[in-house]
Amino acid sequence: MPETEQMRALDTEKIPLKLIGAIVAVGSLAFIGILTETVMTVLFPSLMREFHVDTATVQWITTIYLLSVAATMPISSFLKRRFPLKAIFLAAVALAVIGSLIMIVAHVFPLLIVARIIQGIGSGIATPLMINIILEQSPRSKIGRLMGVGSLVITVAPAIGPTVGGAVTAILPWRAIFVAVVPLVLIAAFIGMKCIEQKIPTEAAFLDPIQLGSIILALVGLVLALNQGGVAISAAVSGQAAAKSGVIAIVSLIIGLGSLLLFALSSKKAFSPLLRLGILRDPVVLLHVIAYLVLPLVAIGYGYVITNVSQLSLGVSAFVAGSLVLPGALIGVVCAPVGGWLYDRFGAVKPILIPIGIAIAGPVLMLIFSMHLTAAMLCGFYFIFGFFYAVGAANIMTSGLSGVPHEFRPDGNAIFNTCLQFGGAAGTALFSTILAVAQAGAGEEGTSRFAHATAVGGAWTFATMTVICLIGWGCLAAAFRIRATRR
Template identity: 70%
Template sequence: MEMCETTAATTAGGAAADERIPMKLIGAIVAVGSLAFIGILTETVMTVLFPQLMREFNVDTATVQWITTIYLLAVAATMPLSSFIKRRFRNKTIFVAAVVLAVLGSLIMIVAQAFPLILAARVIQGIGSGMATPLMMNIILEQSPRSKVGRLMGVGSLVITVAPAIGPTVGGAVTSVLPWRAIFVIVIPIILLISLPVGLKCIQQKHPTEDAVLNPLQFVAIVLALCGLIMFLNQAGVAVGAAVSGGEMTMPALVAVVSLVAGIGSLLFFGWSSRRSFSPLIRLGFLRNRIVLLHLLPYAILPMVGIGFGYVITNLAQLSLGTDAFVAGALVLPGALIGAFCAPIGGMLYDKFGPTRPILTAFAVATFATVLLLVCSMHLTPALLAGLYFIFGLSYALEFSNIMTSALREVPPAFTPDGNAVFQTSMQFGGAAGTALFSTILSVAQAGSGEEGSPEFAHATAVGGAWTFAVMTAICALSVVCLAMAFRLRGRASRSAH
């Protein structure tokens, strides 16, 4: 009897120990997460610097926007490779490569005196960020104790949700006292003195690598698809803005159409080729599961709102409410900070209650916040704008990362890197699409409304804000419907299994 009790106690103690979060795992998340955080942060910091960069390099608005667009293209083109890279190379090798690319890109940004060199540096940084973010998620999904996956995914989501939100604030604060290149001077010591040594000490390899083979035709197809679709969004926005303002729209419209055709054609070819390939770049078989698809759509379109808010709030605050750039960036900060604290809490709620109630409740509140912004859009004050975004940011951060965690429950473990690659790529694309969509809406509303700073222009910007909040509400509502359908299908499948 005593022996049985001792054995049971030992087993229980071993199980409890297995569920503890290893310190090396925390260190690995900190190392890779800080690298990914810096990459995403500098992406949004640069948007605040556009007026200064236009003067320094003597380029116009359409040209300077390529600093962000080309970065997004590099990230979007790299993330689909993450499944192949994860299977082919060791985690530390991937991490060191991402560190080298981040530091090299930052060094070029510091010394470059020509605009093409700035663009080359952004491509290098984009590739590094496109490697780091999926690596962080793969480490969490592979090495976390099962009962702690939700909260650790919440920690990982801080990188994705908080960095874009605080980027405008950081950019405004740093450039108000230092040259813009100081941002990249600051990040290099952080990467080399914190991220690199912690990563080398803590990152572990839990699964052996495979002799995976890169399919070059599929890689070219997915790069063309993502680049074509992002170029379509970018140039379609330019064309619509030019048409409304009476400018020349023929060339951007032509580029948009060609990009759309090339993007959709390449995407269809990639899907067709993947089904027939012995070793596809991304194994897409798990997408036959309707539950996964109903999670994937919200995960792709919600970042349009989550990341787009950073652009919308800063522009509404300056062009409609009359604040300066620093105050406009600071309005985003409360919602971003609450997101930083609450993303891990959302993961804990997932671990305790499962996905259904926490996710649906959080996004119902997020939808309600966008409805309030729509209702109050013509009577906003800076404080009201920040307060309502705070409600949205709290709800969004609580449960966004749990969407992917819930979806990957339906994916066989061997296909987890593929699922991670698809979800991360779709989220990146959604964020880029949101900025392009909302900037186009504001541009259309502002066209023909006088000079910037006039009452007519401010009113037109407020009208554009109302249109934007209406679109945000529709996106959030559609996401809630898709997730409710997914959970209903899962419940039905669970009942039939028993």
């Protein structure tokens, strides 16, 4: 190849600075949403005291946020087809600011829930927008690395969130976090308006209210069923009335499953479906999606479990509890782009299966030592999980979408991100339920009996995490096995 042609080829593979700016700007909105979510997680014991709510109730601050994100994700494909990227971005900015302002002035628990719904919708718009920009505008040879950068932008929030939450409660009211969020969002808005570019024209897409309503009902119903089922079990264990919660759980499950079926049927017949689900007919894509649904149960729920077990069982402060998550989460931030580089260099199989397989050692070790854990052990075992999980998980969506036709990738992106956020919401609800069941009838917080019950709940939780990780790893292994037979 002549030298001029080689130089031209190299130029086409350069990453435009505006693309980096767009990724950072849009990713910052997702970053801020996840940051506030993880900050609130470490503040649960304080919020329980301030607003006079129990463990099963306070976790809705996290669950409702993740559920709002998950309910918004399915419309991301429609939004991208119908509206300019900058308009979508500005909508996410406005929602982030409004939600933060409500959090600053909220003095009753229901108002906190409203604010988290608004912030969740904003993050639900921003996260798939960032991934769509990467998939649409990245040079082909750099897509793994840029997906890693996207993961870094998002995963840095869980890394610093618990520590920020603990530090803030030590020196300032927790509302100071949201005072700081507003100018950060405005800075991101300025960068985004300068850097976001429209590469593909919009089209006349339509939003079917039946599809939108059914998917929202499905997601809400399934998470509510899990939550209320846990409340019913917890009440039954402690000898309290459980019939009301049990009925709500059963009805929610029926509504959730029925709505999910309605969504699938209406999408199949619609002229302009909210999500084109046909890509799930490919078992390779479907198995990647299942893994991307179940693994976040552990990844997102881990921060909740560690910070609450360490405070309620080991008796450490909120600041120390938040700091326990920091090393594992920070190393995960660094490793996400490394995982993308390994994907570009070696393909999908080894950079995904090997690190995620090793990451399972984290919850296994926590299970083995569950009744004799120290703060240092919690930190170290989470470090093992965070390091290896970040290397492998950053590539799951990239691998799953690699065989999807370009025109269907926004739909695949929406499906994967919906599963990610729903998995996180379900994980937080599941693990808080397990802890609540273990704590039922164990007396007041601060007693040795309550601390022991929390440790038992931690053991159950770590066992559940191990099983979930094995299921996710098995799905990915099966997907790669099927893909290998096609070559």
